[in-house]
Amino acid sequence: MSDAGEQREREAAKLTRHEGLGGLEMLAARYRDHAYALHTHPTWVFGVVVAGVEKLRIGSRSHFAPAGSIIIVNPEEPHDGEKGAPAGWAYRTCYPDAALMAEIAEDLELPGLPMFSGGIVEVPELARAFVRAHRLAGQALEQEAAMLAVLRDLVRRFGDGRHRDRASDGGETARRFRLYGELIAADLSAGFDLAHLAAAAGVTRFQVIRDFHRAAGMTPGQYLRDRRVRAASALMKTGMPLAEIAAATGFADQSHLTRVFKAIKGLSPGAWRAAA
Structure with a gap:
């Protein structure tokens, strides 16, 4: 065909x-x-x-x-x-x-x-x-x-080499964005809100939103979801059950992980794990 x-x-x-x-x-x-x-x-x-x-x-x-x-x-x-x-x-x-x-x-x-x-x-x-x-x-x-x-x-x-990762640029936005990323990566299962990230960086919640937009081209929620799926993908290469992976990476349950994973990866966790 x-x-x-x-x-x-x-x-x-x-x-x-x-x-x-x-x-x-x-x-x-x-x-x-x-x-x-x-x-x-x-x-x-x-x-x-x-x-x-x-x-x-x-x-x-x-x-x-x-x-x-x-x-x-x-x-x-x-x-x-x-x-x-x-x-x-x-x-x-x-x-x-x-x-x-x-x-x-x-x-x-x-x-x-x-x-x-x-x-x-x-x-x-x-x-x-x-x-x-x-x-x-x-x-x-x-x-x-x-x-x-x-x-x-x-x-x-x-390939022209002109692209630059916005998060790698110097300045206060990049410094704060690295801090946000470190906080999120430290415990993906934690619940995050704008107030927590703003307090850590000493800025307003509006500034947090602007920082994510400028440094990553994403909202804070989109960035968090993206990192959770990346972490879940890595754990799927091990023998850890999907329900445990969901809990470890901040998803409500296995069904939640499956929905979000497919929306980003284009296939189910089971199909992705089989290929891995």
């Missing part, structure tokens, strides 16, 4: 990992009604829409990505996604980490890790190469070589 035909079927998502690429996560999904909540990744995101249209926000910009579009998201850059047409969209994505991107940067003799400013790019032959490499699941050596080649080409053509 063609990608367009597959996309018209029920929603589905499958995550695989390639150990030869440092455990590179690769997602193949089709969505009709699913909508991603605003979130971030510690990795890069590269994807190609193979059918339909995705509507998404990357940073402060909104985009429509039709079939054939290449999606590029930098680490820690907030983004979401939903259908941009009634039938939804299907796409294939991967999430290379810093070690893999550093290897590519070294081969290209770049001075540092590559960053991107495009968000959505249209290069049909590169999009086709990405999809071909992605489809080689089960052919480990062939997929390793093909994916390395296409990622290298993406970096060579579009």
